[in-house]
């Protein structure tokens with residue numbers, strides 16, 4: 001397939017791996033902040049091809065995984081109400097809330113529908129004017145523009161029975177929170193190419209300079225990942241910390257101006273809780289005052305719902321790169337894709353699901369062994385380091401999950 005096969009060429013991959021081996025002289029810890037990149041890395045065994053000095057840490061890059069439990073519970077509450085048609089991408093239906101998921105709400109008679117676009121939900125609203133239609137709007141800078149466009153269209157077309165449950169998150173504040181953590185071992189970032197195709201690269205130079213970390217914009221195919229790692233390691237070895245665009249076939253410095261204008265019109269920046277991590281200041285979007293009538297939280301009065309994370313699940317540590325999935329005691333035993341304890345095992349982009357799907361069960365025993373001697377050390381605390389607001393104390397939750405259905409949040 002054109003533009004795909006070229007970026008999976010085994011010969012070119014071997015050359016890039018050789019170049020990385022020839023470049024690296026000491027341990028480095030790199031974080032990718034994209035679930036799609038995590039899956040490419042694990043699926044193709046890229047982490048196993050790299051020199052043992054290069055550690056890839058899987059950051060909070062899966063939109064489903066970082067959606068906080070209380071937002072899932074708000075979705076469950078709204079979807080259970082009579083007269084509501086609740087529309088969502090398919091991968092949100094299996095994410096456990098407190099005691100149940102959207103599939104179970106559907107099984108109990110709730111009208112929960114899988115859609116492939118937020119505009120599908122708007123069409124459903126047009127066709128069902130005696131019902132309230134709610135779209136579950138989650139994700140990073142990638143899904144935010146079409147969701148913003150849908151709310152814009154609803155207002156323009158005066159479709160009053162449509163609203164959106166919004167839980168959008170932004171990558172740069174998450175990078176800042178990770179770097180401020182006293183436990184942080186991350187020395188460089190592979191920035192997600194699709195996020196930068198929307199937002200451009202303008203938000204990153206300040207972060208690279210302040211925390212003295214290279215940030216390399218990286219694509220999603222195996223050669224993209226290897227090239228991103230190669231450029232990152234090169235910077236680390238030289239002592240550089242610049243923003244480098246290794247995905248120019250999709251990313252321009254200014255991003256997508258039309259998408260950014262739509263975001264600016266419909267959304268405003270807000271503090272947002274990340275599942276398992278806690279509140280990160282300025283890390284999310286909510287509907288701006290002009291579009292507040294379309295905010296499902298206000299329309300259905302569910303703002304007051306609060307929750308506690310399940311005790312057994314350590315996805316907060318996984319999402320911060322402090323724990324590899326196979327190092328969690330529940331991995332592959334009490335927690336599997338069919339019986340997930342946390343969103344990182346449910347989502348098609350979750351790190352725990354990637355480790356489970358791509359044969360990393362054998363690593364579980366090794367996880368009991370002492371940590372690798374080649375791991376890069378934790379960064380020393382500095383004036384810039386302070387932990388993100390901790391999440392609430394956990395409580396148990398698990399449920400069986402049917403197989404994956406329909407569309408996904410990217």
Ligand code: SF4
Nearest residue numbers: 313315328335342352
């Ligand atoms: S393996 Fe399961 S319980 Fe452990 S962190 Fe991942 S999702 Fe949570």
